[in-house]
Amino acid sequence: MTTATTDAATREQLLDMQRRMHEIRFFEDITKDWFSRSLVRGSTHLGQGQEAVSVGVTSALREGDTTTCTYRGHATVLAQGAPLDRAFAEILGKEQGLCGGKGGSMHLTDLSVGALGSFAIVGAHLPVSTGAAWAAQLLGTGAVSATFFGDGAANIGTFHEAMNLAGVWKLPVLFVLENNLYGEYSPIATTTANTDLRVRADTYGMPGIRVDGNDVEAVLEVARQAVERARAGGGPTLIEAMTYRQSGHSRSDPAAYRPPGELDEWLARDPLLVAARRLGELGVSEAELDAVRDRAQETVRAAADRALAWDEPAADRRFDDVWETR
Numbered sequence: 001m002t003t004a005t006t007d008a009a010t011r012e013q014l015l016d017m018q019r020r021m022h023e024i025r026f027f028e029d030i031t032k033d034w035f036s037r038s039l040v041r042g043s044t045h046l047g048q049g050q051e052a053v054s055v056g057v058t059s060a061l062r063e064g065d066t067t068t069c070t071y072r073g074h075a076t077v078l079a080q081g082a083p084l085d086r087a088f089a090e091i092l093g094k095e096q097g098l099c100g101g102k103g104g105s106m107h108l109t110d111l112s113v114g115a116l117g118s119f120a121i122v123g124a125h126l127p128v129s130t131g132a133a134w135a136a137q138l139l140g141t142g143a144v145s146a147t148f149f150g151d152g153a154a155n156i157g158t159f160h161e162a163m164n165l166a167g168v169w170k171l172p173v174l175f176v177l178e179n180n181l182y183g184e185y186s187p188i189a190t191t192t193a194n195t196d197l198r199v200r201a202d203t204y205g206m207p208g209i210r211v212d213g214n215d216v217e218a219v220l221e222v223a224r225q226a227v228e229r230a231r232a233g234g235g236p237t238l239i240e241a242m243t244y245r246q247s248g249h250s251r252s253d254p255a256a257y258r259p260p261g262e263l264d265e266w267l268a269r270d271p272l273l274v275a276a277r278r279l280g281e282l283g284v285s286e287a288e289l290d291a292v293r294d295r296a297q298e299t300v301r302a303a304a305d306r307a308l309a310w311d312e313p314a315a316d317r318r319f320d321d322v323w324e325t326r
Contacts, residue, residue, distance in 0.1 A: 001210045001242060008221040011282045015292060017059055017216045018275045021051040022296035024075045025272065027084060030304050031074070031091055031105070035251050041093035044105040045072040049214070049246035052271035053178050054079040056219025057146055057239070060227045064141060066114040066132045068125035069148040071106035072245070073118030076148050081113035084300055088307035096310045100321060116145075123149065123156030126175070130162040133173035133236075144230045146174040146223075152183025154197050160204075163238070167204035170235030174226050175201075177240045178213065184249045185257055201238035213241030214271045217278060246270075 009017070028046045035044050047054075054075040058067065061080075069076035078087060082098060090097030091105045098110050109117040116132060119125040129147035136143035153159055154177055166173050177197055181188050188195050201208025207229075211222045219241060226237035244266040248255035255263075276289055 001212055008217045014217060014275060014279055017055050018279065019292050019296050020055050020079060021272055022293050023300050024051045024078050026297050026300040027078060028074055040091055042104040043250055045250050046247045047072045047075050047245055049270060050178055050180060050243045051075050052216035052219055053213045053241045053243055056216045057176055057223040059220050060223035064143045066116050066145045068116045068129045069118045070150060071118055071120045073108060077108040077110065077115045077118060080115040082110040082115055084303035085306045088304050089310050092307055094307060094310040095313045101313050102322060123153040123158040126158045126162035129173055130166050130171060133171040136172055142231055144172045144227050146176055148176045148178060151179045151188050151197060155191060163204040166236040167206050170233065172230035173236045175236060175238045177238060178243055179240055180243050180245045198238060198240040206236045206238060208238040210240045210242060213243030214269050215274050216271055
């Protein structure tokens with residue numbers, strides 16, 4: 001499994017990634033609290049513990065690149081640059097939300113930053129990123145698309161269809177497989193014959209790399225290599241990021257199926273702790289790390305307060321962007 005080299009990120013880059021991971025963690029902490037108080041419209045699926053994958057990969061992208069992700073997509077959309085307050089507003093069903101309050105937690109989209117959407121249907125978004133990569137290739141824009149999905153989606157037909165077409169046409173797309181060991185409530189070994197999912201890349205003529213998905217620096221390093229290859233016309237890459245969701249599948253799942261001790265083992269490898277240890281090696285003090293965390297918390301809290309104060313959708317606009325109106 002790939003781990004970071006000593007020069008994968010500068011001190012400043014790693015501090016910025018740590019800040020972004022903190023913001024995403026606080027965002028989901030607040031979302032969890034809101035859901036428990038029935039403020040969230042619809043369901044919500046948290047990705048606490050998986051922040052390093054989205055932050056590491058999007059840090060290798062540039063303006064004009066695009067992403068798609070699953071219903072567990074808060075981290076990816078925020079890491080891509082969607083504003084915190086409008087993402088909160090969407091989850092609350094507010095008019096100022098990213099999708100006017102009509103999409104909710106599972107359907108976050110911000111085309112202005114290249115976030116093409118989070119998708120509730122498992123695996124449905126892989127062809128979308130593949131199509132975005134094809135468009136970039138045809139138009140010669142040099143853009144890259146990255147699609148984030150779980151180990152469960154790797155058993156869906158669209159995974160194979162998208163990977164095959166991307167391999168045949170050498171499309172500039174990154175297939176980012178967030179292997180958190182569970183497809184909903186099922187351990188991967190109960191659904192998948194060969195749990196080393198990176199080997200599937202060979203079938204479709206692309207590199208397959210397994211990386212420590214809780215090490216944001218390692219993810220950045222692997223993503224940079226894949227992005228450079230894609231921009232140079234070398235085609236797609238499958239990145240299998242080994243990670244762990246610290247919560248259940250959804251807020252109604254107590255995750256009683258986990259074996260004893262497993263969660264504690266992964267909590268000790270929390271991506272925020274991994275990055276903090278690395279920053280300590282780079283000379284960052286505990287006080288500096290605390291300041292980064294505290295500023296992130298203040299930023300997210302202020303964004304949440306703005307979203308709470310915003311408007312409910314007007315009744316006469318409830319069908320806008322849903323059905324054609326005359």
